[in-house]
Amino acid sequence: MSLLIRGGTIVTAERMARADVLCADGIITAIGPDLEAPGGAVVVDAEAAFVMPGGIDPHTHMELPFMGTVASEDFYTGTAAGLAGGTTMIIDFVIPGPTESPLDAYHIWRGRATKASADYSFHVAITGWSERVHAEMGILAQRHGVNSFKHFMAYKGAIMVDDGVLLNSFARALELGAMPTVHAENGEAVFHLQRSLLAAGITGPAGHALSRPPAVEGEAAERAITIANVIGTPVYIVHVSTEQAAAAIARARATGQRVFGEVLAQHLVIDESVYHHPDPAFAAAHVMSPPFRAKHHQNALWAGLASGQLQTTATDHCCFCAPQKAAGRDDFTLIPNGTGGIEDRMSVLWHHGVRSGRLTAQEFVRITSTNTAQIFNIHPRKGSIAVGSDADIVVWDGAALRRISASTHHQNVDFNVFEGMEVTGVARHTIAGGALVFTEGDLRAVRGAGRYIERPCFTPA
Amino acid sequence: MSLLIRGGTIVTAERMARADVLCADGIITAIGPDLEAPGGAVVVDAEAAFVMPGGIDPHTHMELPFMGTVASEDFYTGTAAGLAGGTTMIIDFVIPGPTESPLDAYHIWRGRATKASADYSFHVAITGWSERVHAEMGILAQRHGVNSFKHFMAYKGAIMVDDGVLLNSFARALELGAMPTVHAENGEAVFHLQRSLLAAGITGPAGHALSRPPAVEGEAAERAITIANVIGTPVYIVHVSTEQAAAAIARARATGQRVFGEVLAQHLVIDESVYHHPDPAFAAAHVMSPPFRAKHHQNALWAGLASGQLQTTATDHCCFCAPQKAAGRDDFTLIPNGTGGIEDRMSVLWHHGVRSGRLTAQEFVRITSTNTAQIFNIHPRKGSIAVGSDADIVVWDGAALRRISASTHHQNVDFNVFEGMEVTGVARHTIAGGALVFTEGDLRAVRGAGRYIERPCFTPA
Amino acid sequence: MSLLIRGGTIVTAERMARADVLCADGIITAIGPDLEAPGGAVVVDAEAAFVMPGGIDPHTHMELPFMGTVASEDFYTGTAAGLAGGTTMIIDFVIPGPTESPLDAYHIWRGRATKASADYSFHVAITGWSERVHAEMGILAQRHGVNSFKHFMAYKGAIMVDDGVLLNSFARALELGAMPTVHAENGEAVFHLQRSLLAAGITGPAGHALSRPPAVEGEAAERAITIANVIGTPVYIVHVSTEQAAAAIARARATGQRVFGEVLAQHLVIDESVYHHPDPAFAAAHVMSPPFRAKHHQNALWAGLASGQLQTTATDHCCFCAPQKAAGRDDFTLIPNGTGGIEDRMSVLWHHGVRSGRLTAQEFVRITSTNTAQIFNIHPRKGSIAVGSDADIVVWDGAALRRISASTHHQNVDFNVFEGMEVTGVARHTIAGGALVFTEGDLRAVRGAGRYIERPCFTPA
Amino acid sequence: MSLLIRGGTIVTAERMARADVLCADGIITAIGPDLEAPGGAVVVDAEAAFVMPGGIDPHTHMELPFMGTVASEDFYTGTAAGLAGGTTMIIDFVIPGPTESPLDAYHIWRGRATKASADYSFHVAITGWSERVHAEMGILAQRHGVNSFKHFMAYKGAIMVDDGVLLNSFARALELGAMPTVHAENGEAVFHLQRSLLAAGITGPAGHALSRPPAVEGEAAERAITIANVIGTPVYIVHVSTEQAAAAIARARATGQRVFGEVLAQHLVIDESVYHHPDPAFAAAHVMSPPFRAKHHQNALWAGLASGQLQTTATDHCCFCAPQKAAGRDDFTLIPNGTGGIEDRMSVLWHHGVRSGRLTAQEFVRITSTNTAQIFNIHPRKGSIAVGSDADIVVWDGAALRRISASTHHQNVDFNVFEGMEVTGVARHTIAGGALVFTEGDLRAVRGAGRYIERPCFTPA
Ligand SMILES: [Zn+2]
Ligand SMILES: [Zn+2]
Ligand SMILES: [Zn+2]
Ligand SMILES: [Zn+2]
Ligand SMILES: [Zn+2]
Ligand SMILES: [Zn+2]
Ligand SMILES: [Zn+2]
Ligand SMILES: [Zn+2]
Structure with missing residues (x-):
C-alpha cells in the first residue's frame, strides 16, 4: 500500500524544503520534487501546508x-x-x-x-x-x-x-x-x-x-x-x-x-x-x-x-x-x-x-x-522525514483556524483545559504507519493498529 | 573587681574610636577617653591595639x-x-x-x-x-x-x-x-x-x-x-x-x-x-x-x-x-x-x-x-563593646606575628591544620567575664569559670 | 544649650536599648538610663518611641x-x-x-x-x-x-x-x-x-x-x-x-x-x-x-x-x-x-x-x-547615636499614622508622588545640631542653620 | 563531472546513517545505500569514515x-x-x-x-x-x-x-x-x-x-x-x-x-x-x-x-x-x-x-x-548533506592521528599555536564544489575555484 504526499513543504529539525513524500509499507521510500504516484497510491494534498514528522x-x-x-x-x-x-x-x-x-x-x-x-x-x-x-x-x-x-x-x-x-x-x-x-x-x-x-x-x-x-x-x-x-x-x-x-x-x-x-x-x-x-x-x-x-x-x-x-x-x-x-x-x-x-x-x-x-x-x-x-533513541525511525523512516507524518496547515472545545474534541473526557481557545495551526492530514488516519476532520483511527516500539539502550557506560 | 583597658582603639560592628574601657563585676561599666582606674583595678595595656568584642x-x-x-x-x-x-x-x-x-x-x-x-x-x-x-x-x-x-x-x-x-x-x-x-x-x-x-x-x-x-x-x-x-x-x-x-x-x-x-x-x-x-x-x-x-x-x-x-x-x-x-x-x-x-x-x-x-x-x-x-539573640550582652555588655573583650595586636604550631598551641590535640602558618594578628590580652584570662602569652583560664548562657527565643511567629 | 531625650529606645545600626540621650552644644554628651536634665535643658519626650540617628x-x-x-x-x-x-x-x-x-x-x-x-x-x-x-x-x-x-x-x-x-x-x-x-x-x-x-x-x-x-x-x-x-x-x-x-x-x-x-x-x-x-x-x-x-x-x-x-x-x-x-x-x-x-x-x-x-x-x-x-566617611559623626556624635536625632513614633499629601507637606512643590498614602511611622521630634527643629508637627527650621560637612577622603590607594 | 563517496556513515546535524553520496556538477544528486557510480565518476573511499558537511x-x-x-x-x-x-x-x-x-x-x-x-x-x-x-x-x-x-x-x-x-x-x-x-x-x-x-x-x-x-x-x-x-x-x-x-x-x-x-x-x-x-x-x-x-x-x-x-x-x-x-x-x-x-x-x-x-x-x-x-542563511545549500545541496563534503577519519606542526601545515605562516599537538580526527578527503581537492594528504586546491556566495537577507522586520 502506498501513499504520496504532494505539494507540501517538508520541515524537519534541520531544514525546510518543498518536496513530495512517498510512503510504502509504512515506510518513507522517496522524497523529492514532483514524485510520481504509483498505481493505487493514495494521494494526499499538501499544497500550502507543511509536511512534518x-x-x-x-x-x-x-x-x-x-x-x-x-x-x-x-x-x-x-x-x-x-x-x-x-x-x-x-x-x-x-x-x-x-x-x-x-x-x-x-x-x-x-x-x-x-x-x-x-x-x-x-x-x-x-x-x-x-x-x-x-x-x-x-x-x-x-x-x-x-x-x-x-x-x-x-x-x-x-x-x-x-x-x-x-x-x-x-x-x-x-x-x-x-x-x-x-x-x-x-x-x-x-x-x-x-x-x-x-x-x-x-x-x-x-x-x-x-x-x-x-x-x-x-x-x-x-x-x-x-x-x-x-x-x-x-x-x-x-x-x-x-x-x-x-x-x-x-x-x-x-x-x-x-x-x-x-x-x-x-x-x-x-x-x-x-x-x-x-x-x-x-x-x-x-x-x-x-x-x-x-x-x-x-x-x-x-x-x-x-x-x-x-x-x-x-x-x-x-x-x-x-x-x-x-x-x-x-x-x-x-x-x-x-x-x-x-x-x-x-x-x-x-x-x-x-x-x-x-x-x-x-x-x-x-x-x-x-x-x-x-x-529516547528511536531517531531516525521516528521524528524525521527521511527515506527509511517510519511513515508517521502530519500535513500541517499553519494558517487554518480551529476552536478547541470538549464538545468537539475526540478525547474521552468531559472537559478541555483549552476550552474556547482559537488556535491557528491544524492537522490537515495525519499519516501513521503509512496509513491516512485523519484527513480534513475525518478520524479513521483503527483500534489495535498501533505497534509497540522498542527503544534500544544507548551504549552502556 | 574592676579592670581598665587603657589606650586602645575600640572596634565594634559599627564603629572605631579611641577610648578606654572600664569593667567591673564582669560587666562593661564605662567607655570613654582617659578613664580613671578605680583603686585596685587591673590595668590592661591596649596601646596600639584594637579593643574588640x-x-x-x-x-x-x-x-x-x-x-x-x-x-x-x-x-x-x-x-x-x-x-x-x-x-x-x-x-x-x-x-x-x-x-x-x-x-x-x-x-x-x-x-x-x-x-x-x-x-x-x-x-x-x-x-x-x-x-x-x-x-x-x-x-x-x-x-x-x-x-x-x-x-x-x-x-x-x-x-x-x-x-x-x-x-x-x-x-x-x-x-x-x-x-x-x-x-x-x-x-x-x-x-x-x-x-x-x-x-x-x-x-x-x-x-x-x-x-x-x-x-x-x-x-x-x-x-x-x-x-x-x-x-x-x-x-x-x-x-x-x-x-x-x-x-x-x-x-x-x-x-x-x-x-x-x-x-x-x-x-x-x-x-x-x-x-x-x-x-x-x-x-x-x-x-x-x-x-x-x-x-x-x-x-x-x-x-x-x-x-x-x-x-x-x-x-x-x-x-x-x-x-x-x-x-x-x-x-x-x-x-x-x-x-x-x-x-x-x-x-x-x-x-x-x-x-x-x-x-x-x-x-x-x-x-x-x-x-x-x-x-542567636544574645546581643548586646555578647558581641558588643558597650556599657552594660558582658566584659568579654580581646585586646588585639593587629601587627604582631605568631607562628601556628601543634607544638605550642593550647589545644588538646596532637595536630594543627594550620601548622607552620605565620599569621599577623595576635590576642595580646583576653578578658572574659571581666577577668584577665590571657595576657601576653600567659594563659590563666580557670576551670569552671564559664557560665551557661541562656539564649531567649525570638518573638514566636 | 542642652537637650535631654527621655524615655525612648535607642536604635542604632548595631543595637536597640532603652536609654536617655543628652545633647549639648550640638553634640551627644551622654547616653544612659535615667539621665539628669541639666538646668535649662530642653526635655524631649521619647516615651514609646525610638531614638534613632x-x-x-x-x-x-x-x-x-x-x-x-x-x-x-x-x-x-x-x-x-x-x-x-x-x-x-x-x-x-x-x-x-x-x-x-x-x-x-x-x-x-x-x-x-x-x-x-x-x-x-x-x-x-x-x-x-x-x-x-x-x-x-x-x-x-x-x-x-x-x-x-x-x-x-x-x-x-x-x-x-x-x-x-x-x-x-x-x-x-x-x-x-x-x-x-x-x-x-x-x-x-x-x-x-x-x-x-x-x-x-x-x-x-x-x-x-x-x-x-x-x-x-x-x-x-x-x-x-x-x-x-x-x-x-x-x-x-x-x-x-x-x-x-x-x-x-x-x-x-x-x-x-x-x-x-x-x-x-x-x-x-x-x-x-x-x-x-x-x-x-x-x-x-x-x-x-x-x-x-x-x-x-x-x-x-x-x-x-x-x-x-x-x-x-x-x-x-x-x-x-x-x-x-x-x-x-x-x-x-x-x-x-x-x-x-x-x-x-x-x-x-x-x-x-x-x-x-x-x-x-x-x-x-x-x-x-x-x-x-x-x-561617605562621616561616621560616627553622623549616622550614629553615640557620645561625641553630632546631635542629629529623630525621635520616631513607630505606631503613629499620617496621611501624605501635597496639601499638607512642607516641600515647596505642588505635587506629592505618595499623595494619599497612609503611613505608620512618624517623626515625633527631630533634633538637628542639638536643636529641636521639629516637634509634634511644629516645624522650627532655621534658615542658614545648616553647616557644610566636610567628608575626608579614605586612605588613598 | 561526477563523484561517488562510497561506504561511509553520513553525519548531519540531525542524523547518522550509512549511505553513499553521489555528486554531479557541484551538487549532491543522490544519497542512498549502494549507489552505482556513473561512468567516469571519481570514486572516493569512505569506509570506516564519516561523511559530513x-x-x-x-x-x-x-x-x-x-x-x-x-x-x-x-x-x-x-x-x-x-x-x-x-x-x-x-x-x-x-x-x-x-x-x-x-x-x-x-x-x-x-x-x-x-x-x-x-x-x-x-x-x-x-x-x-x-x-x-x-x-x-x-x-x-x-x-x-x-x-x-x-x-x-x-x-x-x-x-x-x-x-x-x-x-x-x-x-x-x-x-x-x-x-x-x-x-x-x-x-x-x-x-x-x-x-x-x-x-x-x-x-x-x-x-x-x-x-x-x-x-x-x-x-x-x-x-x-x-x-x-x-x-x-x-x-x-x-x-x-x-x-x-x-x-x-x-x-x-x-x-x-x-x-x-x-x-x-x-x-x-x-x-x-x-x-x-x-x-x-x-x-x-x-x-x-x-x-x-x-x-x-x-x-x-x-x-x-x-x-x-x-x-x-x-x-x-x-x-x-x-x-x-x-x-x-x-x-x-x-x-x-x-x-x-x-x-x-x-x-x-x-x-x-x-x-x-x-x-x-x-x-x-x-x-x-x-x-x-x-x-547566516545559506542552509541547506551549505552545511548539509542532502540532495540539492552544494557538494562541499569532508570524509572524516575519526580515528586517524596527526601531529600538528608549522613545519607540515599548509598555512602560509611560520607559526602554529597548536604546534606539537597530537590530534585524532583527520580529513581523509575533502570535496569542494563537487571536486576532490584534498585526498589522503594530497592538496589539490585550485586558485580561483572558489565562488562568492551570496547570502540572502532574512525577512525584514
Ligand atoms: Zn508527574
Ligand atoms: Zn505524568
Ligand atoms: Zn559540627
Ligand atoms: Zn557538620
Ligand atoms: Zn540620576
Ligand atoms: Zn539625581
Ligand atoms: Zn576577527
Ligand atoms: Zn575580533
Whole structure:
C-alpha cells in the first residue's frame, strides 16, 4: 500500500524544503520534487501546508489506575485523539506499586495497550528498590526495549521514592545505557503542606496549588540533577513548570552536564488563576501536578524551548471526568491529578509558539517530535522525514483556524483545559504507519493498529 | 573587681574610636577617653591595639562522643584554648541519638560543660521526630534558653534526618521563635559514594573528599533553604564550604528570604590537596565534613563574608588525635570526622582577611562575634563593646606575628591544620567575664569559670 | 544649650536599648538610663518611641538648574521639609557643565546652600575631562572635603560622559581615596529610543518610560562596575531601580568586589502604571530617571536592602511644579526630570519596610542613615547615636499614622508622588545640631542653620 | 563531472546513517545505500569514515591590512589550507576605515578574493556612521548578498564604534533582515589599561593579556546584547572567550532573546600561560584579541557548545609571521593581533570535543558547519548533506592521528599555536564544489575555484 504526499513543504529539525513524500509499507521510500504516484497510491494534498514528522508525546497516562479510579482515556481513544491532532506516537508509563514487579507491570501495560491506534512505547517507573528491581531493569532494558526509567519524587505514601532509590536506580540505568527521568517535586514538603492546609480548613482546589509551591519543584529538580551528576548519568526532568526548575537545568547545562527538560503544553498557556474560579468543579478539572503557576513562569518555559535549554513538549495526558474529580470535593488531596491535552498540544504550540514569533517552524518540529525521538533513541525511525523512516507524518496547515472545545474534541473526557481557545495551526492530514488516519476532520483511527516500539539502550557506560 | 583597658582603639560592628574601657563585676561599666582606674583595678595595656568584642565560636564539639570515640578536647581545655586565641564564648552542640530525649541529652551536656573556662551555650540537635521531641523542643526553648536547633542532613544510619523531620522541626522552631540550623550534605549521596568508592578499592583518606563532592553540599543547602521557605522560617547553614552552597544562599537572600551562612576558618585557607599528602596520617588528620575543597571555592567564601551574604565564622572544633584517626586506616569512612581551630580562628581571619585587604576591621568584628550574637539573640550582652555588655573583650595586636604550631598551641590535640602558618594578628590580652584570662602569652583560664548562657527565643511567629 | 531625650529606645545600626540621650552644644554628651536634665535643658519626650540617628539623604538636587528651569525646592525649604520627616542631613550634587570648572561650580553651590536649615555636603559631578578637571578633583578632595564624584552615563548632549571619562575619573578618585558614583543608564540607547518614539508619534509621558527600559539601566550598571573593577576602585550606583541592576551589583559583590547601591523610596512603592494615567499632568509629575518600573522590580529592591546587597536609600529629591513640567506637554523629552520625597522617605521606608516585616528597625537605621555615613566617611559623626556624635536625632513614633499629601507637606512643590498614602511611622521630634527643629508637627527650621560637612577622603590607594 | 563517496556513515546535524553520496556538477544528486557510480565518476573511499558537511569557518581575515602590515595568508593559500583541514567555505570580513565607503571596500575585498580556492562570503564591518553608510548597507544587503554586518567595540582610534553607531547600525540591519555581529571588548577600557601598563614599564606581550581582562569582554557582550534587545534584533557575538560573555549570552537566551555566540578553536584549548613564555617571540605569536584566558574559562566554552548556548566555531584566522609580530617588540600594543587555525579547527574540535566525550558527532557537525549555515542563511545549500545541496563534503577519519606542526601545515605562516599537538580526527578527503581537492594528504586546491556566495537577507522586520 502506498501513499504520496504532494505539494507540501517538508520541515524537519534541520531544514525546510518543498518536496513530495512517498510512503510504502509504512515506510518513507522517496522524497523529492514532483514524485510520481504509483498505481493505487493514495494521494494526499499538501499544497500550502507543511509536511512534518508526526508529533510524539513523551508523557501520557492512558487508562491509568490512580488515586482510586482509572483515567477515562484508554489506549485506543487516547491515541486516536492524538492522531486527530497530528500526534502519531506516545510514550506512556508503566507504574508498578512500590513492592510490585516492574517486569510484571510492564506486561500488564503491554496488554492494555494492544488496543492503541498509534505506535507507543513505555517508560517504566521505579517506585521501590530491591535486588529484583535491579535485575528486572536489566531484563526490561535488554530484552524489552525499555531505555528509560521514571522516578516520582512526590506522592508520599504511594509511589514516591527517596534519594537512596534514586541513587541506586540512576546508577543501574547508567550501567544499562538507559535514561533516568524524574517527576520533580519534594513530596515530603507537599505532604507537610497538604496536612497544614487541611488543618487550616483549606479543603478546596486552591489548596492544591498552595501545597505545591514553585520552590518545591525547583528544589527537587536541583536534587535530581545533583544525583545524576554524582552518578555521572544524563537525566530528563518531566513537566518543568517553573522558573526555578528551568534555571536549575540551565545552570547544570552551563557546566556541561547533560540534563533535559520537558514542558507541558498546558503549563505554557494556562496560569494559576484557574484555581480561583468560582466553580469548584472547574478548578478541580485543572488539578494536576505540578499545578498551574503564576503567569511569569510561562516566559521562562517558552525561552527555555527557544534557547534549547528545554527540549521536549508533552501533555501528561491523564484524564478524569467530573464525577471522578468530585471525589475530592471536600479534600483537595483526593482530587485525581491530571488533565488532558494530547489532541491539542500541536495546535497550542504552533499558535502560541510559532505564530507569535517565539519559535521557528523547525524548532516546532524539534520540540514536538525530533528531540524526543533522539533523547529516547528511536531517531531516525521516528521524528524525521527521511527515506527509511517510519511513515508517521502530519500535513500541517499553519494558517487554518480551529476552536478547541470538549464538545468537539475526540478525547474521552468531559472537559478541555483549552476550552474556547482559537488556535491557528491544524492537522490537515495525519499519516501513521503509512496509513491516512485523519484527513480534513475525518478520524479513521483503527483500534489495535498501533505497534509497540522498542527503544534500544544507548551504549552502556 | 574592676579592670581598665587603657589606650586602645575600640572596634565594634559599627564603629572605631579611641577610648578606654572600664569593667567591673564582669560587666562593661564605662567607655570613654582617659578613664580613671578605680583603686585596685587591673590595668590592661591596649596601646596600639584594637579593643574588640571577644570572639564567639558558634560551632564547637567539645568532648563529643562520635564515631566510636570521644573528641580529645574537653570543655575546659577547649574553652581555654579559645581564650588564648581571643575567643570568649562557644556555642556547642547537644546531640542525642535518634531515639533519645533531647532534653535528657541537654542535661548530660550541661553536666559535661561545667568545667568550661569560658561562657558557653548549646544548640540542640533534632535527630529524630516524635511527639516527645516536639514537646521537649518547647521545654528547651522556653525554660532552658535554647533558641536554635540543629539538623544533620548527612550521617546516614546515625544522626541523619529526612525532609519529613526537617519540615516538622522547622515548623516547631518557627512556632517557638527558635532558629533552625543545618549541616547541609545529601547523606544518601554520601553513603552511596562511600559504598562505591570502597567497592572500587579506594579506602584511603582521599576517598573521603571523593565521597562528598561540592554538588552534594550545594544540593542540601538548596533543599534546607526551600524547606525553610515553605515553612516561612529563617534558617542558618553551618560550615558553608562551596561556591554552590554560597550561591544557593545568595539566591535565596536576593528574593528577601532570611538565610544565614557560617564559614569555618579552615575552609577559607586550606584546600583539598591535603588529602593527597603522601602520609595517610596527615591526610586523615584533615578528614572533616564537609571536606576541604578545590581552591576556587575559597574566593566565594571570602566574598560571601565581605558582601554580607555569609555572616559568621566558626571552627567546628572537634579534635581527634592520631591514634583515634587511625581507626580509619583501612576504611576512610571510619576516620573520626573533625579538625581543631578554636585557638587560631581569629588570627587566621585577621591575617588572611583583614591584612590582605579583603575585610575591614569592623567586618572582622561582625563575622567573628557580633553577627553570631545577633543571630542567636544574645546581643548586646555578647558581641558588643558597650556599657552594660558582658566584659568579654580581646585586646588585639593587629601587627604582631605568631607562628601556628601543634607544638605550642593550647589545644588538646596532637595536630594543627594550620601548622607552620605565620599569621599577623595576635590576642595580646583576653578578658572574659571581666577577668584577665590571657595576657601576653600567659594563659590563666580557670576551670569552671564559664557560665551557661541562656539564649531567649525570638518573638514566636 | 542642652537637650535631654527621655524615655525612648535607642536604635542604632548595631543595637536597640532603652536609654536617655543628652545633647549639648550640638553634640551627644551622654547616653544612659535615667539621665539628669541639666538646668535649662530642653526635655524631649521619647516615651514609646525610638531614638534613632537622623536620616541622611545622600541624593538631593535643591534649586538645581536643569532642563531649562530650576528645581522649585531650594536649600532652605528642602532641608526644612527633610527635618519635618526626620532627615537631618543631605548630600546634594554640584553639577558643572562639561566644559565648566568643577571647583568654580562647587563654590557656586556652596553659596546657594548657605540658606540650608540642616547640614549638607556635596558630591561633585565630573561631566567632562581635562587636565584642569584632574587637578580640581585633587583640590576638592584635599581641601574642600569632597570625597565622592558623580558621573552621568545618560543625558546625551548635556552632562553625559563616555567610558573614557569614567576610566580617567575613577582612576583619579582611587588615587585620592574618593568614591566614584554613577547614574547608570545607557544614554546613547535612551537618546536613540527617544528619537524613535518621537518619530513614531509617541510624545506623551508614557514615552519617557519606553525610552528608558530596564535593560538600559542594567547594562550601564554592569559597565560602571566593570570599569571600577578594571581600575580597582569601589563604586556606588545611585538610584538602582531594576532587577537587572540589583543583580549586576550582587554578582560583583559575590566575587568580592566592593560595589554599593542606593534605592529611592519612590521606586520601592510606585510602579510604571502612573505613566498611563489619563491626566498627562499627573503622568508628567512622575517623570524622573530612571522611571518607575513594572511592579516585580520592587521585590528585588526590597530584598537587596534586606540582604545587604543594596545599602542606602535616598530620594533624588528634585522638584518641579506643574507649570515647569508642562514644558514637555508636546514632547516628553522636554519634561524636567525629577520627583520629590525628602519629607516622606523615612515614613515610607518604615511603613512598607519595617511594619510589613521586610526590615528590622536596625536595618531601617542602616539604610536610612548609618550606611550612608559610613560609605561617605562621616561616621560616627553622623549616622550614629553615640557620645561625641553630632546631635542629629529623630525621635520616631513607630505606631503613629499620617496621611501624605501635597496639601499638607512642607516641600515647596505642588505635587506629592505618595499623595494619599497612609503611613505608620512618624517623626515625633527631630533634633538637628542639638536643636529641636521639629516637634509634634511644629516645624522650627532655621534658615542658614545648616553647616557644610566636610567628608575626608579614605586612605588613598 | 561526477563523484561517488562510497561506504561511509553520513553525519548531519540531525542524523547518522550509512549511505553513499553521489555528486554531479557541484551538487549532491543522490544519497542512498549502494549507489552505482556513473561512468567516469571519481570514486572516493569512505569506509570506516564519516561523511559530513564541509566545515564553514565564519570568521577569517585573509590578506587583511591591519596595524601597519598585511596578514600573510591570502585568499588562495588560506582557503587551500582550509581544504586540507576539511573546511570548504569561509566568511571573511570587509573592513573599511571609519570614513570609507563600505560598498567600495566590499568591491576591493571581492577583488582580492577572486584567487580563493574555496567558496567564500563576506561580513561587512560598519566602522563609522553616516547617511551614506546607511544607504550602502541597503545596497550590500539587497544587491550583493551581504546579510551580516560586523561592529568592533574595541580598537579605539581605529575601527572602534561607540554605542550610537551600534544603535543606528543594528536598527538598520533589523530593517534589512540582516544580522549584526560584534567583536565585544570595551575599547576604552583596553586603551586605558594599555596606557597604564606602558606607563608602568610593562611593554612585553604579557601586557597584552593584562590590558584585556575577562570583565572587559563580558561587559561589552552584555552591552551589545542590551542594544540588540532595545532594537529588537538578534545579535551574534564573535569569538566568545570568557565565562562572563558566555554567561551574558545564556542570561539573555533564558529570557527568550535571540543571541548567538561563536567560539574559536584556539580559546578552547590554549590558555594564558603562553604569554609568560620565556621567548617573547613565542608569546607575541599568541597575541590576538580577545587574548588567551585562564584555564577555567575553557569549561564554560565547551559547556556552551554542548548545551547549545554557543552555536558556532571559528578561527579568526589572521596570520602574521615573526618579522611582522616583531613590530611590537618594545610595545605590546604594536604587535599585530592574530593567530592562524583554519587548517586545524576541525581536528582540534574532534579530538578535544568528540573524542573526549564532550560532544557527539552530530553536535560536531552543527558547530563546525550547520549552525553557521543556518545563522547566516545559506542552509541547506551549505552545511548539509542532502540532495540539492552544494557538494562541499569532508570524509572524516575519526580515528586517524596527526601531529600538528608549522613545519607540515599548509598555512602560509611560520607559526602554529597548536604546534606539537597530537590530534585524532583527520580529513581523509575533502570535496569542494563537487571536486576532490584534498585526498589522503594530497592538496589539490585550485586558485580561483572558489565562488562568492551570496547570502540572502532574512525577512525584514
Ligand atoms: Zn508527574
Ligand atoms: Zn505524568
Ligand atoms: Zn557538620
Ligand atoms: Zn559540627
Ligand atoms: Zn540620576
Ligand atoms: Zn539625581
Ligand atoms: Zn575580533
Ligand atoms: Zn576577527
